[in-house]
Amino acid sequence: MTNLSRRNLIKATAATAVGVAAASQSSIASAAGKKVVIVGGGIGGATAANYLKKMDSSIDVTIIEYNKDYYTCFMSNEVIGGNRDIESIHFQYDKLKAKGVNVIFDTVTNIDAKGQTVKTKGGQSVAYDRCIVSPGVDYKWEAIEGYNADVAANSVPHAWKAGPQTKLLRKQLEEMKDGGTVVIACPPNPFRCPPGPYERISQIAAYLKENKPKSKIIALDPKNKFSKFGLFMDGWKRHYGYGTDASIIKWVKADEGGKVVKVDAATKTVTTDSGDTYKADVLNIIPPQKAGKIAFDAGLTEGDWCPVEHKTFESKIHKNIHVIGDSSIASPMPKSGYSANSQAKVCAAAVASLLNGVEMVEPSWVNTCYSVIAPKVDGISVAMVYAYEGGKIVKVKGSGGLTGAYDAELRKREVLYAHSWFENITADTFG
Template sequence: MTTRRTFLHLAGASAALGLAGFPSIARAAGPRVVIVGGGPAGATAARYLKRYAPDAEVTLVEANPTYTTCFMSNEVLAGDRSFDTLQVGYDAMRAEGITVVHDRVTGVDATARTVTTQGGDTLSFDRCMVAPGIDFKYDAIEGYSAEVADSTMLHAWKAGPQTQALRQQLESMEDGGTFVLVSPPNPFRCPPGPYERVSLVASYFKRHKPRSKIILLDAKDKFSKQGLFTEAWEKLYGFGTDDSMIEWISGSNGGGVTKVDPSTMTVSSAGAGDFKGDVVNIIPPQKAGRLAFDAGLADGDWVTVNKGTFECLDVPGIHVLGDASAAAAMPKSASSANSQAKAAVAGVLALARDQEPPSPKLANACYSIAGPEFGFSVAAVYQFDDFENHLKPIEGAGGVSPANADPSIRAREEVYAHSWFENIKTDVWGV
């Protein structure tokens, strides 16, 4: 195998001889990029890097052989979708010439330009893209821990075994039981997600356990698509009546949770008292994934990046993608991650070639399903503002689905949501 050094000699020689005679050598001149994390951001980056620059050497390092999407996992909790539809593999990406390594990354060294893995590999790069996703601040809630989250009070906010286990708990719950969901403070992955979860669990209860109740304890006073969720809860689950299936306790009403006791399945709020649940789902406060901290990329809870190239401002040469980056005004969604990864790839290629990176125009579109034939969306288009390092929503565009829309429109948005799900899986993983 040609090393980087001998390659540079060869490249010099071929330049002297004229490149025409060495097309294969010229093609090997693409940048070596190591991508850590095979979720929506990392996998999109790998595939689009290969698309924009077929000569790039792309290595994706991902711990798990299968990825389970968080998006649409609330439908699995409600029994409306089979778990396996959330799962994608990496064979299609391998077929496109991407080297996929299933290993855990132990270090990213921006100076030596290497990624090291638990399995003992050292991977050299010209540029590195890190998409570590999220991690949980367990210690923000007294009595909570990774062990509690793995046994009794689940999070199910990284999809996988947690999703299946929470579905199991909901199925086992008796009719007349109480489901307590704790929604985190901003910012967090999938801002409408906790409210979609409450909606779809209510939909399941309504059909199978109609005497059951849902208590939604919230650290916040407002939330994503609030008007639309409220409308759905009123229309479908009696919200606002004495017989409401859902009770929402906002932050200013004391909904912030400070303490849990798994032995009694009790959740203690700041100002609203104690709540006992038959099933308790804690969506903990969040921060960037572990590697962002281990590699010294994080600045506070998240990674500060150039929002045009997603290069870490503190550690040049390392680009941080997906939920781990602070990319306001875009929300932490799969669509955002996908759109941003394409800009990051163009940035990587431009910077590797000493060119000016493009000023990207990005978009987010995010669907929620609140019950049968009841879907709605939020969308926005963003222009990168180089001077402010800001992703600025285009004025007059974007926004949420209209209030009190005709039922046929809500039904269409549910169908489009499912169609989006199939299409984004294809765009991200090539499946």
């Protein structure tokens, strides 16, 4: 990495965790009876629950999550590429329960900001002193004609929420004949996991190269550039012949008519804004995104996302409600799993401090994102540390960095670092 050594990144991450824990350590005994309800048990919500209990075990913490089985979006591309079993990205809530976190498996239908209660489809009403909302993303189905939730679930998966659609997309790739065409429609900014579509392209290309060498991928993109652009392009040239007649990957950018506007699910054909059509054997549409549905239902959004006070992640619209993770407006932090984890720790510290009536420490955040271009041999990463200045999150100058020029041994280590990071962050999240 060019500016931030891996050792210093680990130090920064540790400092963030220690700092937020210290925010409420002195007031542990005073929080009895304080109730926190967390809406959404993904990376953000589960991390917030875990750290609230670490910071102040007397806080009554409840997660409301409709899925008993959680599959991480990060590393799901390796499942699609055939390099990881889906059970390895599967997590449940037993360890959080053992730490005293109440877990309710139900769908939240309403957050009453005035009455400070969360209501569920199953008829429960849970009171809170502070509510943390971490609903992830939802999709702007109306943006692409012919594409909707039913089509995604049954025939043309987005697989942008890991689980059944991850398995469906993998199955379709396995069943595709050699010589077939995979068409992937990338989403416009902003969206969850900026490098994710391009790692998926890489993982599928690796599978085709090894198992179905006559096949190809067409990636249609409403953007002219994307996260880790140079590193991906370099990797595609090295491993998949990009830019040559023998390339497995064809990337069609915005200026070349890469924006998909229509899908015919029956024929697996897409139409772009330039009027071009593409026929697929396997079609993967990653639609435009917005905040999770409950954020809209609770009136926490302005436009597509949720405005928050960056120091505490408290909503700018409703008091006593905090929004973390993908749904929040936390620029310059990307919408990523690590961002959600880091934001959750800061938010937990803020909530614990507010419930105990003590001053919160100055927050800081960290994000790193790994992408595996070629299984076992070529990984890349980007990292950044963030500080709080002038009421906003800002990048710490000189703290970030990208993977440097190609070095075979370094790239192999990056793959190992990626897998180690996965083990560490999931343990940090789910206990």
